[in-house]
Amino acid sequence: MSSLPLTTAAAQPVAAQPAAAGARRPLSAVLPALGLGVLLVLPLLAGGYWTFTLGLCFANAIAILSVSFLVRYGGEVSIGHGVFVAAGAYTVALMEKYLGLSVLAALPLAAVAGALLGAAFAFPSRHLSGIYLAVATMALALSLPEVLLHFSTLSGGYEGLYVKLDAVPGAAKSLQRYYLPLLGLAAVVLLLKNFRRSRQAMALLLIRTSAHAAESFGIRRSWARLWCMALSGAIAAIAGALLSFSSSTVSPNSFTLWTSIFLLVGSVVSLYSLSLVGSLVGGLFLTLMPLLLAGAGNWVPILYGAALLAVVLGVNALPPHVRARLEGGRT
Amino acid sequence: MGDLIGLAWSGVISGCLYAMGAIGIVLIYKSSNVVNFAHGNLAGLAAFIVFGFTAGILGNMAWGVAVVLTLAIMVVVMAASYLLIAPLVFKSDLTSTIATLGIGLVAQGVTQLVFGSNVVSMDLPLPAWKAQLGPIRVTSYDVAVLLVTATAIGLLYLLIERTRVGIAFRAVSANPFASRVCGLNLRNVHLFSWVVAGVLGLVASLLIVPTTFLSSTSVASFMLQAFAAAVVGGFSSLPGAVLGGIFIGVLMNLLSFYVAAEFNNTYQLAIILLVLNLFPKGVLAVRGGARV
Numbered sequence: 001m002s003s004l005p006l007t008t009a010a011a012q013p014v015a016a017q018p019a020a021a022g023a024r025r026p027l028s029a030v031l032p033a034l035g036l037g038v039l040l041v042l043p044l045l046a047g048g049y050w051t052f053t054l055g056l057c058f059a060n061a062i063a064i065l066s067v068s069f070l071v072r073y074g075g076e077v078s079i080g081h082g083v084f085v086a087a088g089a090y091t092v093a094l095m096e097k098y099l100g101l102s103v104l105a106a107l108p109l110a111a112v113a114g115a116l117l118g119a120a121f122a123f124p125s126r127h128l129s130g131i132y133l134a135v136a137t138m139a140l141a142l143s144l145p146e147v148l149l150h151f152s153t154l155s156g157g158y159e160g161l162y163v164k165l166d167a168v169p170g171a172a173k174s175l176q177r178y179y180l181p182l183l184g185l186a187a188v189v190l191l192l193k194n195f196r197r198s199r200q201a202m203a204l205l206l207i208r209t210s211a212h213a214a215e216s217f218g219i220r221r222s223w224a225r226l227w228c229m230a231l232s233g234a235i236a237a238i239a240g241a242l243l244s245f246s247s248s249t250v251s252p253n254s255f256t257l258w259t260s261i262f263l264l265v266g267s268v269v270s271l272y273s274l275s276l277v278g279s280l281v282g283g284l285f286l287t288l289m290p291l292l293l294a295g296a297g298n299w300v301p302i303l304y305g306a307a308l309l310a311v312v313l314g315v316n317a318l319p320p321h322v323r324a325r326l327e328g329g330r331t
Numbered sequence: 332m333g334d335l336i337g338l339a340w341s342g343v344i345s346g347c348l349y350a351m352g353a354i355g356i357v358l359i360y361k362s363s364n365v366v367n368f369a370h371g372n373l374a375g376l377a378a379f380i381v382f383g384f385t386a387g388i389l390g391n392m393a394w395g396v397a398v399v400l401t402l403a404i405m406v407v408v409m410a411a412s413y414l415l416i417a418p419l420v421f422k423s424d425l426t427s428t429i430a431t432l433g434i435g436l437v438a439q440g441v442t443q444l445v446f447g448s449n450v451v452s453m454d455l456p457l458p459a460w461k462a463q464l465g466p467i468r469v470t471s472y473d474v475a476v477l478l479v480t481a482t483a484i485g486l487l488y489l490l491i492e493r494t495r496v497g498i499a500f501r502a503v504s505a506n507p508f509a510s511r512v513c514g515l516n517l518r519n520v521h522l523f524s525w526v527v528a529g530v531l532g533l534v535a536s537l538l539i540v541p542t543t544f545l546s547s548t549s550v551a552s553f554m555l556q557a558f559a560a561a562v563v564g565g566f567s568s569l570p571g572a573v574l575g576g577i578f579i580g581v582l583m584n585l586l587s588f589y590v591a592a593e594f595n596n597t598y599q600l601a602i603i604l605l606v607l608n609l610f611p612k613g614v615l616a617v618r619g620g621a622r623v
Contacts, residue, residue: 264432312426
């Protein structure tokens with residue numbers, strides 16, 4: 001990619017305005033905590049329908065974070081992230097079916113499966129520009145339903161598999177399906193925040209900003225590509241594991257090319273944000289839009305497409321300093 | 332052996348169509364560094380417009396008129412699509428590539444909205460003619476595909492090698508910065524490649540319809556083979572796109588006959604991964620190092 005879509009925090013003029021940054025800091029720290037607090041007590045007020053929908057929404061938000069992570073740290077687009085989500089979901093379902101393990105025990109395995117799959121697909125395109133990765137992931141997304149249907153004795157075929165075991169024995173099922181994804185989302189956001197300060201994150205951002213400079217420091221671009229995809233795949237697989245737990249079922253139908261494209265749309269709508277609020281905006285958009293538009297089947301792709309274009313073009317049309325604040329403030 | 336030659340022949344025929352799709356993708360990528368993921372959906376919409384004009388949904392006219400009218404519509408649609416993402420093109424390849432996905436979603440939605448999501452069948456006005464050349468069975472459809480592809484590629488060759496806009500296209504794809512310094516209008520070159528890609532997409536999608544049924548997603552999934560062809564040929568090589576298309580066509584035919592027919596997309600994935608490993612920049616691309 002010759003030009004980068006989003007500049008990193010290091011390159012932002014925000015750093016040159018300590019007063020403005022200092023004034024905004026308390027709000028940006030308080031808002032997520034406040035939001036988290038509201039979400040924690042929400043099941044006590046809202047009905048079962050909303051706790052169920054919001055549980056799915058949190059899991060989707062994690063999946064969106066994985067796409068945003070890839071864009072932010074790798075400067076890559078993936079049109080196949082539904083596959084990594086599926087890897088996590090099926091890992092959980094299969095572990096329960098054959099080993100009787102609950103979602104909590106299967107979660108680390110799901111993450112590892114997602115990471116391995118991500119690295120495997122980044123490997124052939126490790127020296128190439130991102131379009132090759134995009135096309136390869138698109139082919140991956142298309143071939144997944146075929147493979148799942150072919151190994152139907154293992155994967156459950158069209159009907160899919162069920163996830164029934166409790167994560168915490170004894171607690172109410174609907175609350176588990178709400179709180180587990182919420183905790184997962186909070187944990188992933190926290191991890192990403194800390195990751196930003198790590199050596200690895202610095203290396204990845206340096207490579208994305210200037211591959212040549214990074215290579216002369218001894219950081220290999222192919223290594224970064226593998227790392228990015230592996231981490232992103234792991235996050236997506238965690239999302240899939242929680243999604244399968246919250247919806248209590250997995251089937252090939254829920255992991256088509258459309259799933260992957262919609263995840264990308266959600267990520268664009270959240271402006272590739274890696275924060276709690278940003279990912280929740282994307283997750284809500286992705287989860288609630290189809291519900292709101294339940295009667296308007298054919299309008300759904302048009303609306304998603306229009307939303308995507310509107311966000312992309314709208315952000316581009318904003319004055320540069322507003323855009324920098326929206327996009328770059330915190331990577 | 333007879334099977335093999337017959338399969339290879341029909342693979343070449345469908346490969347020609349993949350090649351036409353791939354050329355469109357490569358043209359746009361070469362001139363503007365944008366991967367147009369809307370290509371299949373836009374071509375599918377075009378095929379449906381021809382269907383609408385001939386089957387009485389939008390009108391009831393002769394084939395030739397319908398195709399010419401649709402060509403005109405396609406030129407407008409492609410130009411509009413490009414102008415929509417034009418503000419992004421020079422800013423970020425990634426963002427403009429994502430925007431083409433938005434255009435594709437809208438095109439898909441419009442197709443479903445106007446024509447429904449049912450499967451329809453459309454016949455091309457071809458004479459019923461058949462001949463047997465050894466193991467190869469040649470139909471009028473095969474001849475039509477070969478003739479149209481040869482004509483289209485020949486015209487494109489002349490357009491790029493002999494006309495001013497073609498020279499501009501080559502200059503821009505070789506070095507956009509130098510071309511702009513020399514006073515070329517990059518937007519016009521981009522517009523040219525989008526429109527030509529759209530026309531090629533329309534022709535390819537019309538020709539693919541007799542072998543498959545027309546549905547709101549059939550052309551889009553056919554264009555995925557075109558993406559695989561573009562990868563095989565190296566994303567920025569026009570001859571590579573042609574070779575890649577024919578290669579994919581033949582290989583897919585052989586695989587689905589000798590191995591199993593239900594794994595079409597999985598074969599594509601395997602081919603893409605394998606080619607990326609063996610020839611990282613495509614079969615016809617020159618390898619170059621980077622300077623720090």
